Amino acid sequence: MNETITTLLNHRSIRHFKDKPLSDEQIKTIVASAQAASTSSFIQAYSIIGIKDKEKKRRLAEIAGNQEYVAENGHLFVFCADLSRHELIGEMEGKDVLTSIESTEKFMVALIDAALAAQNAAIAAESMGLGICYIGGIRNNLEAVKELLKTPERVIPLFGMTVGYPERINDQKPRLPIEHVYHEEEYQQDKEVYLRQLKEFDEMISAYYEQRTDGKRKDHWTEQMANMLEKQTRMYMKEFVHKNKMNLR
Template identity: 45%
Template sequence: MNETIELMMKHRSVRKFKSDPVSEEQLAAIVAAGQMASSSSNVQAYSVIAVTDQEKKSKLAELAGNQAYVNECPVFLVWCADLYRLNDAAKRHLPDKESYADSTENFMVATIDVALASQNAALAAESLGFGIVYIGGIRNRIEEVAELLQLPDGAYPVFGMCIGVADQETGIRPRLPLKAVLHHDHYKSAQTLEGVQEYDVTSTEYLKERTNGERTTPWSELMAKRLTEPARLQVREFLERKGFLKR
């Protein structure tokens, strides 16, 4: 392995931060590194809102399910899929043409773009000695988050990211075995399910150690519960109102 891969293999989510600030220069470097991620046809269909205002962070923490670390981290990034710029370009340069900014394909392009950029930024932040954690909870009350951040039609908040100096030591959560993820030439169903069985053992041991024996539920059972419970069903209606997923 090299230094980059070693850094990536040490990733862990951090949910407690010191008060040390993230400087403007560091923040700019982190987001600029995010911008160097691959982008479909160079559309760069994303925007990032850096929230440092304490009152606004507190409100976002509440909207995200009362996650205290959103309030406590020095900077909270809200990563947004953003077709607003592109739609404006279409109106200016081709006013007589119909825009397909509302298509499912363009929704996917924007969402993938922001995910790629954010992961670049996460790695950059960790290389500077910061810890990060993604916050999907901002989609709990996604419309209120969009209003708070004054997002225009064509933009939606995909997830948040806390950044700061870690104030805790956490273990590295084991991942699925490679055999459950990596296939050669074609998808191997039996292989991936064998990998899940192996991972149930590994993840149960990790969870048992992490919780001092209080939790021992296998990963596949946790995922079964997650998949069979409705979650954030209001998001689709919100996305359609913001100009996404109409065709």
């Protein structure tokens, strides 16, 4: 196993950072790594906002549900789907690009582009001995994020990423067994097989939590997921995205 794969397989989210900022050199390397990721037809439909300002971080931490590590870290990135520069390009070149830009297809392209770049950033940071945590919590209130970071129309802040020197290293969370997510030749459709797999995974996760919490917690994954999904959260998203002129047609 090479060093890179060791880094990939060793990933865990870090939620406690030392009070030490990243250097500009580190930030540059992380962003350059992000930019080196594949991009759909060279479109580069994303932007990254880097935040050092303590007040801004504090406000984003509040939005994300008072997660302390969103305020206290080495650097905070916010990754955005961005088709705003492509609107400008349409103007420059005198071509009508708006129908394309406002399509569900290009919304998907922008999300995927941003996520590929972000994951490269995460891997770059981890390879330098830094820890990272994705912050989906900023989607609790994108109107507030938009106001704070001054993102224009056709830009959707997707998630934050805290990066820094780890203060505390958590255990690694298990994943679904490979046969749940990896299908050979075609999608596996047998419901009985799938239910059995889910029950087996529940036992595994339950043992993981029990060991990790000295028996205090024994959650099942399916129970966690059902409880989470029963709550209808961030249901404003469709309207927010439409208002910002993406995913419209």
